[in-house]
Amino acid sequence: MTDQPARAKASLWRTVRAVAWAMLGVRNGDEYRKDQESLRPLQVVGIGLVALFLIVLLLMGVVSWVV
Incomplete structure:
Protein backbone atom coordinates (compact mmCIF):
# COMPACT_ATOMS: atom_id res chain seq x y z
CA MET A 1 0.00 0.00 0.00
CA THR A 2 1.10 3.55 -0.60
CA ASP A 3 1.07 6.19 2.11
CA LEU A 42 1.88 16.12 -19.20
CA GLN A 43 -1.44 17.99 -19.22
CA VAL A 44 0.31 21.34 -18.81
CA VAL A 45 2.85 20.62 -21.57
CA GLY A 46 0.13 19.48 -23.97
CA ILE A 47 -2.09 22.50 -23.36
CA GLY A 48 0.95 24.78 -23.55
CA LEU A 49 1.97 23.41 -26.96
CA VAL A 50 -1.56 23.78 -28.30
CA ALA A 51 -1.76 27.35 -26.97
CA LEU A 52 1.61 28.21 -28.52
CA PHE A 53 0.49 26.78 -31.87
CA LEU A 54 -2.72 28.85 -31.74
CA ILE A 55 -0.79 32.02 -30.91
CA VAL A 56 1.54 31.45 -33.87
CA LEU A 57 -1.45 30.90 -36.18
CA LEU A 58 -3.11 34.04 -34.82
CA LEU A 59 0.02 36.11 -35.41
CA MET A 60 0.41 34.72 -38.94
CA GLY A 61 -3.22 35.63 -39.65
CA VAL A 62 -2.79 39.16 -38.32
CA VAL A 63 0.38 39.69 -40.37
CA SER A 64 -1.21 38.40 -43.56
CA TRP A 65 -4.29 40.59 -42.94
CA VAL A 66 -2.18 43.72 -42.38
CA VAL A 67 0.16 43.10 -45.33
Whole structure:
Protein backbone atom coordinates (compact mmCIF):
# COMPACT_ATOMS: atom_id res chain seq x y z
CA MET A 1 0.00 0.00 0.00
CA THR A 2 1.10 3.55 -0.60
CA ASP A 3 1.07 6.19 2.11
CA GLN A 4 0.67 9.06 -0.34
CA PRO A 5 -2.74 10.72 -0.58
CA ALA A 6 -4.48 10.55 -3.94
CA ARG A 7 -4.01 13.69 -6.03
CA ALA A 8 -7.17 15.35 -7.21
CA LYS A 9 -7.19 15.69 -10.99
CA ALA A 10 -7.66 19.15 -12.43
CA SER A 11 -10.26 19.75 -15.07
CA LEU A 12 -9.32 20.71 -18.60
CA TRP A 13 -10.63 24.25 -18.04
CA ARG A 14 -8.47 24.70 -14.91
CA THR A 15 -5.42 23.55 -16.85
CA VAL A 16 -6.16 25.96 -19.71
CA ARG A 17 -6.59 28.82 -17.23
CA ALA A 18 -3.34 27.97 -15.44
CA VAL A 19 -1.41 27.88 -18.73
CA ALA A 20 -2.98 31.14 -19.91
CA TRP A 21 -2.09 32.93 -16.67
CA ALA A 22 1.42 31.50 -16.84
CA MET A 23 1.87 32.81 -20.39
CA LEU A 24 0.82 36.26 -19.19
CA GLY A 25 3.18 35.98 -16.23
CA VAL A 26 0.49 36.75 -13.66
CA ARG A 27 -0.39 34.21 -11.00
CA ASN A 28 -1.86 34.41 -7.51
CA GLY A 29 0.23 32.53 -4.92
CA ASP A 30 -2.71 30.63 -3.46
CA GLU A 31 -3.99 29.55 -6.88
CA TYR A 32 -0.45 28.55 -7.88
CA ARG A 33 -0.23 26.17 -4.91
CA LYS A 34 -3.62 24.65 -5.77
CA ASP A 35 -2.45 24.13 -9.35
CA GLN A 36 0.74 22.44 -8.18
CA GLU A 37 -1.32 19.95 -6.22
CA SER A 38 -3.79 19.09 -8.96
CA LEU A 39 -2.19 19.63 -12.39
CA ARG A 40 -0.28 16.89 -14.13
CA PRO A 41 2.87 17.93 -16.00
CA LEU A 42 1.88 16.12 -19.20
CA GLN A 43 -1.44 17.99 -19.22
CA VAL A 44 0.31 21.34 -18.81
CA VAL A 45 2.85 20.62 -21.57
CA GLY A 46 0.13 19.48 -23.97
CA ILE A 47 -2.09 22.50 -23.36
CA GLY A 48 0.95 24.78 -23.55
CA LEU A 49 1.97 23.41 -26.96
CA VAL A 50 -1.56 23.78 -28.30
CA ALA A 51 -1.76 27.35 -26.97
CA LEU A 52 1.61 28.21 -28.52
CA PHE A 53 0.49 26.78 -31.87
CA LEU A 54 -2.72 28.85 -31.74
CA ILE A 55 -0.79 32.02 -30.91
CA VAL A 56 1.54 31.45 -33.87
CA LEU A 57 -1.45 30.90 -36.18
CA LEU A 58 -3.11 34.04 -34.82
CA LEU A 59 0.02 36.11 -35.41
CA MET A 60 0.41 34.72 -38.94
CA GLY A 61 -3.22 35.63 -39.65
CA VAL A 62 -2.79 39.16 -38.32
CA VAL A 63 0.38 39.69 -40.37
CA SER A 64 -1.21 38.40 -43.56
CA TRP A 65 -4.29 40.59 -42.94
CA VAL A 66 -2.18 43.72 -42.38
CA VAL A 67 0.16 43.10 -45.33
